[in-house]
Amino acid sequence: MASIILTACTAESGGSNQAEQENDQKAEESTENNKDKNAGVTKKEKPSSQSNEAVHAESAQVARVVDGDTIKVTVNGKEETVRMLLVDTPETKHPSKPVQPFGPEASSFAKNKLSGKQVELEYDGPKYDKYERLLAYVWVDGKMFNQLLLEEGLARLAYVYDPPYTHFKEYMKAQNRAKTAEMGIWSKDGYVRDEGFYYQNKSVSNGSSSSSEKNTADSACSGLLYDPNGPDRDCSDFDTQQQAQDFFEAAGGPANDPHRLDGNDNDGKVCETLP
Incomplete structure (x- = not known):
């Protein structure tokens, strides 16, 4: 956050009071513009990221x-x-x-x-x-x-x-x-994703994967966290509203909502309290 530097102008004789008033007004405006949007208090200059001399609250x-x-x-x-x-x-x-x-x-x-x-x-x-x-x-x-x-x-x-x-x-x-x-x-290749972590514990028996493993893999390929046709899910299973929305639509929403993610308003937007 850049600091605002006020430079006092050289006043002519008899104009010093006017210059001081203008500088006071600018200083007040600078303070108001630097109010913290969250706390409602004047922000301090953020410490340099190159130093451990951060302001610990x-x-x-x-x-x-x-x-x-x-x-x-x-x-x-x-x-x-x-x-x-x-x-x-x-x-x-x-x-x-x-x-x-x-x-x-x-x-x-x-x-x-x-x-x-x-x-x-x-x-x-x-x-x-x-x-x-x-x-x-x-x-x-x-x-x-x-x-x-x-x-x-x-x-x-x-x-x-x-x-x-x-x-x-x-x-x-x-x-x-x-x-x-x-x-x-x-x-682990592919483990870290924008929405979190993905890991499939592959256990192969008689040369074939189980149906649940296949469903999980299919969900991963589609970008979903879970199989829409798998176990029941609720909003706490998701980290973001978009994850829940994608899952809801893949499961058939808004026409069909087998996981009851849309709540009571039935507006087609689910888990609206998630970020």
Whole structure:
């Protein structure tokens, strides 16, 4: 965010008061234009992504590591859930998804680096998501843990909802290094996708795949997360509204809605609370 520099004009005799008033008015306009759109307060200059001298908003104590990208912390005497900004690790505890490759590794890495630690939470945009989770960069021992996940190939860069982000360029570079080295999640061809992670556990018996495996493969080829003719799904199975919408239409919607994703309004648009 560029700073506005006000240059005082040299005033003629008797005109200094007018020049001062004009400068005061410009300064007020500059302050109003720099109001934070989310918090309603004047934004501070964002720190350089080349430095660890970032402005850390709050100190917190890690109470528990949930998985690779989610932790429980105690901050200001209150327990909060922190969802780490800009990173997504494979699932280990999703209610309807299996444990995904490198999910356990990401969780173990988080536990090793964060368990019981004092951390700093840096905010960059909205402080909470719709699930009332804090959205933050997590600093531990002077390093950004979010970036460490990307460096190790244990997370993908994701959920870029409110750009620009202070550390986005550094995170992209970290991901590219891991991708080039084929580390972790990047070691499986086709595993990392724009909508998340895809993995088919291929078990071949008597030279043929099971029908459920075929359905899963067909869904993957069509770009869907799940087979529209498979088990019942609800909105919690999807990460974005577009994923749910594509699945709904493939299953026959809006004329037919076997998974009951359209709710009570029957407007043809499903899971509207998803991003």
